[in-house]
Amino acid sequence: MAKKNIDFIFQTLDKLYPNADTELKYQNGFQLLLAVIMSAQATDKQVNKVTDKLFKTVFEPRDVLEMGLDKFTKAISSINYYKTKAKNIYATCEILDKNPEILSSDLKSLTTLPWVGIKTAKVVSHVLFWTKVIAVDTHVHRVSNRLWLVNTKVPEKTSESLEKIVPDKYKSIAHHGLILFWRYHCTARNPKCQNCPFKDFCKFFNS
Ligand code: SF4
CATH class of the missing domain: 1.10.1670.10 (Helix-hairpin-Helix base-excision DNA repair enzymes (C-terminal))
Structure with a gap:
């Protein structure tokens, strides 16, 4: 181009x-990581609704471990795939509790955590560390x-x-x-093409 x-x-x-910034709500890097993991196949709105309450008491991995898996699972049960997410977040907290340095800008390090793929790692790395x-x-x-x-x-x-x-x-x-x-603006269905500043060269609009 x-x-x-x-x-x-x-x-x-x-x-x-x-x-422009992430629409996920968080107060520290650990909370952001949890919110990003929860946001897979879910909307930021759904996640914020849950974390609005959850992040009043959960600030670090130990807080999740002390809650216990069952209680944590229940706390995030309005989010898609909550059982899998809860299990993986709990496992992530066990790892981060012993190895807090993993939560860093380093993509290789971040992707060693359960359910943290390259996309999640890049969100965390960019939002927290401006990489x-x-x-x-x-x-x-x-x-x-x-x-x-x-x-x-x-x-x-x-x-x-x-x-x-x-x-x-x-x-x-x-x-x-x-x-x-x-x-x-450019939603999958019914994008707002008529008032789009990019329509002159948009592949979709001009096809
Ligand atoms: S013109 Fe293209 S970029 Fe703009 S809203 Fe439509 S599909 Fe999206």
Whole structure:
């Protein structure tokens, strides 16, 4: 993609979402990690509803361990796949309680934790440590391809390609802005194309 289009896309996203950030609520890195794990196949709204109460008493791995698996499972039971998530979060807490250094910017280290894949690791690493990575889910993958930022088949490749072509100065807006753009504008069904600033060169709109 031409550099002028890259500049246009990210400068426009920056104007649309001047305070772009994660919509997950958290007070420390541990809480963010838990919220990101819970957000897989769930909306940020659903997660925030649960963590609004949970994070009044859960600040570190020991708090989850002291709650016990059953009580913790019940506390997050309104979230999709809560049983699997609870089991894996509990196992993560057992590991982090003994090895707190794993919660760092290092992707290899983060992905040793149960249920922490590369996407989750990149979210945590970028949001907490401002690393120059771009986490890509299926939605960001869809939008990036619609905008011709990339021409890829799977989110992992989209993430790698975006990290290569997006200048560092746009990494943060790329990370958060593309999420907000698919969530509120370029939805999978019925995207708001008529008032889209990118429709002149959008693959989807022009096909
Ligand atoms: S024109 Fe439509 S499909 Fe294309 S980026 Fe804009 S909202 Fe999405």
